[in-house]
Amino acid sequence: MARLPLFPLNTVLFPGMQARLHIFEDRYKLMINRCMETGEEFGVVLIRKGSDAMGKLAETFMVGCAAKISEAQRLPMQRLNIVTVGQRRFRIRELHFDEPYLVGEVEYFMPSDDDPPLVRQCGRILRPLLVHYLDTLHADSSNHFDAEQLPDSPRAVAQIASILLHSDNYQKQQLLEMDSLSKLLETLIEIYRVETMLLDIRLSPPGKYFDIGPFSSN
Missing domain, CATH: 1.20.58 (Methane Monooxygenase Hydroxylase; Chain G, domain 1)
Structure with missing residues (x-):
């Protein structure tokens, strides 16, 4: 399993899909800056219940897609515009709340060629x-x-x-x-x-x- 920072959104990301995001909340500015410094991916998960904007962490679905940052534009007030590309599907096995943002222990998977x-x-x-x-x-x-x-x-x-x-x-x-x-x-x-x-x-x-x-x- 891998440890992955999670970004709850009202969108579903698929492997190979491009997504443009505007980063304005402090917790996600921190998360994205860390990912940019290390080159690590973050996970996009669809919000199941609640709202993640400027409030408590939303409840999410337990399957998401890892995202890699391909472009970034820094804006005033430390905001960012980023372009991401979906990488691998994952299942969340455990959630951690020791950061300002959600972090998950995830297991990557892909649909099996079963037949x-x-x-x-x-x-x-x-x-x-x-x-x-x-x-x-x-x-x-x-x-x-x-x-x-x-x-x-x-x-x-x-x-x-x-x-x-x-x-x-x-x-x-x-x-x-x-x-x-x-x-x-x-x-x-x-x-x-x-x-x-x-x-x-x-x-x-x-x-x-x-x-x-x-x-x-x-």
């Missing part, structure tokens, strides 16, 4: 669903997604699909917590099928999906 044939099959299904979703999402702009940019690896496709999903934090947290790669892929397939259908309906001309024809005479 290789099913994983490959799900990867082949999810890939075009993701491409169609992104093309539909950007249909009214010139920014079309190039399918060639997507890797072939089912694990990498699942990672990208998790990052790009427009969903609520609780659904994203469920994805982050999954320790089975096949289950993660199956869940993403279900989500993207529904999201793409809803997106198609929302962006379609009025009446395309709901034209029930003329009323019959009584």
Whole structure:
């Protein structure tokens, strides 16, 4: 296990995902400065209950993602703007309260390749669903997604699909917590099928999906 400073936020960070943060509280200015001095990571955890802003420490979910600082900008009053990149999933095994901020004893994990044939099959299904979703999402702009940019690896496709999903934090947290790669892929397939259908309906001309024809005479 490893000891990791924790940052409760109203966001879910995935491995490979970039997040921009504005650091203004004294306890987190201290934490981030320590991480910058040592090159260490910190953990991003979704707030389950309460608010962490300028008050007592919030209650968090017990699975999060380690973040590495890639850029930092110092501002007046010792505030900072930082850019972070998600690294590894972790489970919190124990919490420590001996610092102004939360510290956790964490165990890193990644979704296991538990059923290789099913994983490959799900990867082949999810890939075009993701491409169609992104093309539909950007249909009214010139920014079309190039399918060639997507890797072939089912694990990498699942990672990208998790990052790009427009969903609520609780659904994203469920994805982050999954320790089975096949289950993660199956869940993403279900989500993207529904999201793409809803997106198609929302962006379609009025009446395309709901034209029930003329009323019959009584």
